[in-house]
Amino acid sequence: MWKFTIRRILIMIPQIILLSVLIFALAKMMPGDALSGMVDPNVDPERLEEIRDKLGWNDPWHVQYADWVGGLVQGDLGQSFRFKMPVTELVGERIVNTFWLSIATLFFTYLIAIPLGITSGRYNDTWLDQSITSYTYIGFATPLFIFALVMLWVFGFMLGWFPTSGSVSPGLQPGTFEYVMSKITHLILPAISMALITTVSTVQYLRSEIIDTKQKDFILTARAKGASETRVYNRHILRNSLLPIAAFLGFEITGLIGGTVFIETIFGYPGMGLLFFESIQLRDYSVVTAVVLLFGIASILGALLSDIILSLVDPRIRIK
Amino acid sequence: MAFLDVENLKVHFPIKGGIFGRTVDHVRAVDGVSLSLEKGTTYGLVGESGSGKTTTGRAIIGLNNITSGKVTFEGKDITNLRRARADFRKDVQMIFQDPYSSLNPKKRVIDIVAEPLRNYENLSKKEERKRVQELMELVGLSPESILKYPHEFSGGQRQRIGIARAIALKPKLIIADEPVSALDVSVQAQVLNFMQDIQKELDLTYLFIGHDLGVIKHMCDKIGIMYKGRYVEEGTASDIFDDPQHIYTKRLVAAIPDIDPKKRDEQRQFRQEVKAEYEQSYNDYFDDEGLAYPLQSISDTHKVALPEKG
Amino acid sequence: MENKNEIEQVEKSPSGFSIIWREIVRDKLALVSLIFLILITVFVYGVSIILDQDEIVTVDLFSIHEPPGEEFWLGTDYGGRDIFGQLIIGTRNSLSIGILVTLMTGIIGVVFGLVSGYFGGHIDNIMMRILDFFLILPFLMIVIVFVAIVPKYSIWTFSLIMTAFLWMGIARLIRSKALQEKELDYVQASKTLGSSNFKIMFTQVLPNITSLIIVTMTLNLAANIGLESGLSFLGFGFPESTPSLGTLLSYARNPQTLEYRWWIWVPASVLILLLMLSIRNVGEALKRATDARQRRG
Numbered sequence: 001m002w003k004f005t006i007r008r009i010l011i012m013i014p015q016i017i018l019l020s021v022l023i024f025a026l027a028k029m030m031p032g033d034a035l036s037g038m039v040d041p042n043v044d045p046e047r048l049e050e051i052r053d054k055l056g057w058n059d060p061w062h063v064q065y066a067d068w069v070g071g072l073v074q075g076d077l078g079q080s081f082r083f084k085m086p087v088t089e090l091v092g093e094r095i096v097n098t099f100w101l102s103i104a105t106l107f108f109t110y111l112i113a114i115p116l117g118i119t120s121g122r123y124n125d126t127w128l129d130q131s132i133t134s135y136t137y138i139g140f141a142t143p144l145f146i147f148a149l150v151m152l153w154v155f156g157f158m159l160g161w162f163p164t165s166g167s168v169s170p171g172l173q174p175g176t177f178e179y180v181m182s183k184i185t186h187l188i189l190p191a192i193s194m195a196l197i198t199t200v201s202t203v204q205y206l207r208s209e210i211i212d213t214k215q216k217d218f219i220l221t222a223r224a225k226g227a228s229e230t231r232v233y234n235r236h237i238l239r240n241s242l243l244p245i246a247a248f249l250g251f252e253i254t255g256l257i258g259g260t261v262f263i264e265t266i267f268g269y270p271g272m273g274l275l276f277f278e279s280i281q282l283r284d285y286s287v288v289t290a291v292v293l294l295f296g297i298a299s300i301l302g303a304l305l306s307d308i309i310l311s312l313v314d315p316r317i318r319i320k
Numbered sequence: 321m322a323f324l325d326v327e328n329l330k331v332h333f334p335i336k337g338g339i340f341g342r343t344v345d346h347v348r349a350v351d352g353v354s355l356s357l358e359k360g361t362t363y364g365l366v367g368e369s370g371s372g373k374t375t376t377g378r379a380i381i382g383l384n385n386i387t388s389g390k391v392t393f394e395g396k397d398i399t400n401l402r403r404a405r406a407d408f409r410k411d412v413q414m415i416f417q418d419p420y421s422s423l424n425p426k427k428r429v430i431d432i433v434a435e436p437l438r439n440y441e442n443l444s445k446k447e448e449r450k451r452v453q454e455l456m457e458l459v460g461l462s463p464e465s466i467l468k469y470p471h472e473f474s475g476g477q478r479q480r481i482g483i484a485r486a487i488a489l490k491p492k493l494i495i496a497d498e499p500v501s502a503l504d505v506s507v508q509a510q511v512l513n514f515m516q517d518i519q520k521e522l523d524l525t526y527l528f529i530g531h532d533l534g535v536i537k538h539m540c541d542k543i544g545i546m547y548k549g550r551y552v553e554e555g556t557a558s559d560i561f562d563d564p565q566h567i568y569t570k571r572l573v574a575a576i577p578d579i580d581p582k583k584r585d586e587q588r589q590f591r592q593e594v595k596a597e598y599e600q601s602y603n604d605y606f607d608d609e610g611l612a613y614p615l616q617s618i619s620d621t622h623k624v625a626l627p628e629k630g
Numbered sequence: 631m632e633n634k635n636e637i638e639q640v641e642k643s644p645s646g647f648s649i650i651w652r653e654i655v656r657d658k659l660a661l662v663s664l665i666f667l668i669l670i671t672v673f674v675y676g677v678s679i680i681l682d683q684d685e686i687v688t689v690d691l692f693s694i695h696e697p698p699g700e701e702f703w704l705g706t707d708y709g710g711r712d713i714f715g716q717l718i719i720g721t722r723n724s725l726s727i728g729i730l731v732t733l734m735t736g737i738i739g740v741v742f743g744l745v746s747g748y749f750g751g752h753i754d755n756i757m758m759r760i761l762d763f764f765l766i767l768p769f770l771m772i773v774i775v776f777v778a779i780v781p782k783y784s785i786w787t788f789s790l791i792m793t794a795f796l797w798m799g800i801a802r803l804i805r806s807k808a809l810q811e812k813e814l815d816y817v818q819a820s821k822t823l824g825s826s827n828f829k830i831m832f833t834q835v836l837p838n839i840t841s842l843i844i845v846t847m848t849l850n851l852a853a854n855i856g857l858e859s860g861l862s863f864l865g866f867g868f869p870e871s872t873p874s875l876g877t878l879l880s881y882a883r884n885p886q887t888l889e890y891r892w893w894i895w896v897p898a899s900v901l902i903l904l905l906m907l908s909i910r911n912v913g914e915a916l917k918r919a920t921d922a923r924q925r926r927g
Contacts, residue, residue, distance in 0.1 A: 011759075011762075014759075015762070015763055015766060018763055019763075019766075019767070022767075026772075026775055026776075026779070029779050030775075030778075030779050031779070137910075138907065140910070141852065141856075141903065141906040141907045141910050142903060142906070143856040143859060143860055143902065143903075143906070144860075145860050145863050145879070146859075146879065146899045146902060146903065149879070149882050149888065149895070149899070150899070152888065153888055153889070153892075157885075157888065157889040158889075164885065165885075254766075257768045257770075257771075258768065258769060258770040258771075261770055261771065261774075261864070262860065262863075262864070265864065265883070266883070276771060276774075277864065280774060280775065280778050281865075283778075288775060288778075291771070292768065292771045292772065292775060295768040295771055296766070296767060296768055298768075299766050299767070299768050300766050303765075303766050
């Protein structure tokens with residue numbers, strides 16, 4: 001177990017280095033630099049060149065890369081050209097919002113997946129199972145952004161049950177009960193929209209896992225011993241089928257990353273996804289670079305997490 | 321110089337382990353095997369599964385990497401077949417154990433049998449077709465069936481297709497890796513007799529790998545017995561069957577069923593004697609790791625793995 | 631002459647179309663989906679020959695945001711452009727790029743997977759590390775960044791960018807299949823018969839994994855159409871001058887359009903959904919046809 005984890009973490013190091021090189025290269029390919037936004041356009045170009053020199057932007061690329069990484073390690077993500085503030089500060093507020101959105105989405109994902117998967121697996125080939133299977137089938141084919149648009153249209157605009165943008169109503173004091181409630185109501189629709197689509201694979205997986213386990217010898221033995229059907233399910237089948245679901249957590253994180261760009265854009269929810277979308281439209285490239293890097297690291301960690309959980313659940317993986 | 325010479329052949333497979341996936345140990349699949357074949361004869365390589373007999377055959381033809389040792393064919397070193405000239409490949413062919421997986425299910429018979437021809441001989445479509453039909457006739461299949469797919473044939477017929485493919489280039493040596501063990505007993509004799517017929521016709525040399533001593537006795541002039549990657553005994557067919565020296569060989573020979581019902585009691589008694597001897601003297605024949613000792617000559621043709629005297 | 635014909639017939643590769651066809655006909659949903667796909671493809675490509683794309687995407691200030699009516703069947707957008715015409719051209723463009731990206735990722739994925747799985751060992755190890763790295767990249771963001779910074783942006787660069795980050799799935803699948811195939815004796819036999827590794831990979835192993843490739847590519851086509859429309863929806867796919875289905879949906883990013891002008895974005899949504907569902911239905915039927923080991927040749 002420890003061997004596997006250590007080896008898995010060692011694999012991660014070159015991945016992170018490669019990711020940072022790629023993003024650095026992308027950043028260098030992006031037109032303009034922080035000076036073009038920071039300095040008065042009337043300043044003499046020669047003077048600008050001097051400043052660039054002083055800031056080290058004319059150094060060879062590996063020196064620049066080393067400086068950049070050095071900054072990253074100290075938590076310095078650079079300066080936003082547009083908002084004239086450190087990217088770290090800008091990201092700080094947004095990352096909290098995205099964090100809560102992700103938690104809410106994961107919560108709904110499992111809240112939907114577990115009962116549906118269990119019902120579908122336990123009563124397979126009944127009409128109930130068939131309707132759940134149809135839902136997962138259609139859910140698989142539905143692009144997240146279309147579904148989110150429809151949800152916003154129906155529940156946000158037509159029925160008016162939920163707010164249609166933002167993460168909190170304006171004018172509320174942080175810390176008050178109303179503030180928290182407003183935060184929650186702003187979260188629900190985006191989170192449910194995303195969860196209803198992302199949960200589909202978990203439902204399908206749980207269903208086939210339960211159907212598989214049902215035929216296993218140890219379940220037949222439990223039945224033969226006279227255990228009640230409820231007991232067979234709760235004590236034997238679920239214990240075996242729910243564990244692999246835990247490993248999905250890591251994959252979900254990777255999936256959430258793409259999802260947040262759509263969801264936050266559609267619901268106008270001020271998180272990292274929307275920040276990315278806005279800053280790429282404003283050509284605020286230092287922010288773009290920082291957000292892509294953070295999301296890249298999140299997805300590396302997500303993959304690490306799911307591999308480690310999988311190795312706990314399924315010993316065969318450890319050998320590889 | 322013999323036709324095929326194998327000297328101290330070793331094939332080791334690495335076992336990976338540890339955090340960095342380093343090689344921690346080796347499986348010694350073949351651990352110092354020497355044998356030599358005379359032209360036009362059949363050499364039998366016998367052993368239980370996992371004894372390394374198949375690996376030996378595959379290493380000679382170049383399907384497994386050789387860890388150390390030397391293989392010479394007609395006086396030329398072919399230890400590393402990949403670097404050797406192409407005509408060695410032509411001269412050494414193989415018949416595979418499983419006639420179901422050894423023929424590509426997506427190819428027609430003509431494509432299967434013509435594959436070696438396309439690699440080595442520049443034939444026109446018409447000539448190629450004619451050659452394939454001749455080969456089909458030679459192995460006793462209808463020349464009209466060349467447009468069929470492998471699954472349309474029975475196991476025995478498929479093995480004949482495999483043989484047709486192997487002899488297409490007129491090779492000198494054929495390595496037959498348990499060519500009949502996947503077939504029904506009723507078909508086995510057919511294929512074996514047929515193999516002997518084409519051996520005479522084409523002046524072939526066989527390295528015949530098998531576990532069925534009955535088949536080996538029927539086919540082979542010289543026999544080597546393998547156990548855990550090493551030889552335990554080597555000799556002519558009569559050396560092995562009439563005068564087995566090593567306890568492992570004795571047990572194998574004792575296990576051959578006899579069809580004569582009158583001898584049944586005699587046979588059972590013999591088997592029990594051998595079993596008793598095996599249990600008693602196991603340690604005399606194998607070293608501390610349960611491996612065989614190096615071979616000692618006891619006659620011109622007969623070699624046995626016995627501990628060195630003294 | 632006659633003889634030559636016969637030989638050519640011999641050389642033809644085996645086809646599994648009969649089983650696939652049988653499976654699709656047996657599955658009514660797949661059959662309906664296939665007919666729908668054929669009809670819409672023929673219709674969209676046929677009509678767009680007659681339709682003038684430039685005319686449709688030209689701004690007409692006198693008919694901004696017209697609701698559906700006699701002149702414009704499905705109304706107009708903020709530039710007074712006919713939605714119905716854009717829908718046809720958009721479907722054509724979405725299908726074209728979906729097919730293009732699917733083919734390109736298919737070729738890269740098959741070659742990569744085949745080489746990695748067939749050779750195994752160190753080569754496989756290195757290639758899989760490369761693949762793993764591509765797999766952990768945040769796809770959507772990297773693609774958007776590339777789209778934003780690439781000079782001379784066009785349909786071709788767009789499909790190349792998508793391809794560059796989408797070939798891993800099929801590569802991984804082909805690799806694991808190739809790992810299994812290469813252990814089979816027919817591959818070993820080919821080696822002893824003097825065929826080169828290259829030849830074995832592409833003439834011996836490849837025919838045995840074609841069904842897997844076809845199924846995977848069909849399912850990928852659906853996914854790629856979805857991805858393209860998603861990127862176009864965010865404004866990082868097709869430019870407005872060459873609308874795709876996603877372009878029409880991107881108008882719904884404006885809350886006014888989303889709330890009051892459903893005719894702009896609902897038809898495109900329905901069409902994307904139908905396309906993706908039908909392609910999946912056909913793909914699933916193909917999958918079943920190849921899973922059941924009942925093929926005859």
